[in-house]
Amino acid sequence: MLVLSCAIIVFSFVLIVRSDDHAAFALLPNWPIPSTCPSQVIFHVDCPGCGLTRSFIFLAHGDWHNAFVRNRAGWLLALAVVLQIPYRLIALCGRNRQPLGQRVPKLFGTVLIVALIGNWVLLRLGL
Numbered sequence: 001m002l003v004l005s006c007a008i009i010v011f012s013f014v015l016i017v018r019s020d021d022h023a024a025f026a027l028l029p030n031w032p033i034p035s036t037c038p039s040q041v042i043f044h045v046d047c048p049g050c051g052l053t054r055s056f057i058f059l060a061h062g063d064w065h066n067a068f069v070r071n072r073a074g075w076l077l078a079l080a081v082v083l084q085i086p087y088r089l090i091a092l093c094g095r096n097r098q099p100l101g102q103r104v105p106k107l108f109g110t111v112l113i114v115a116l117i118g119n120w121v122l123l124r125l126g127l
Contacts, residue, residue: 002088005081012060012078015053023053048120052077072122073115080112 015023015033022032039047055074058067067074090099098105 001084002092005084005088008056008081009060009085012056015057016061017054017057017066021054023057046120046123048116056081071119073112073119076115077112080108 014026016026016029018024018029018032020032022035024030024032035041037047037050039045040050049071051071052074055067055070056078058064058070059075059078064075067078071077087099091097
């Protein structure tokens with residue numbers, strides 16, 4: 001999780017969102033990254049996580065408005081990714097492999113899932 005969190009943060013800074021709303025590497029803007037969402041590719045329907053990559057990219061570049069537009073729960077998941085770094089470092093360096101116990105991480109994970117699904121339901125309802 002530590003390596004994955006660091007990679008997500010680095011990619012958020014080296015990617016850009018093109019004018020056609022596709023993500024691309026900043027040094028290769030003419031080569032968009034293909035969509036990896038099976039729901040979007042197969043059924044042409046957004047899933048609860050659609051827009052998170054673009055939201056993370058906009059957050060990394062300080063564009064809070066567009067980050068919120070792409071996925072209203074994006075900031076919360078970005079915060080979770082950032083908080084993974086100190087949490088995992090403490091777990092690796094300390095004697096306790098679960099510094100916050102089992103309940104707090106499970107509760108936080110549940111909040112993230114509810115936020116994603118809740119946002120998706122609100123979007124489906126047109127809100």
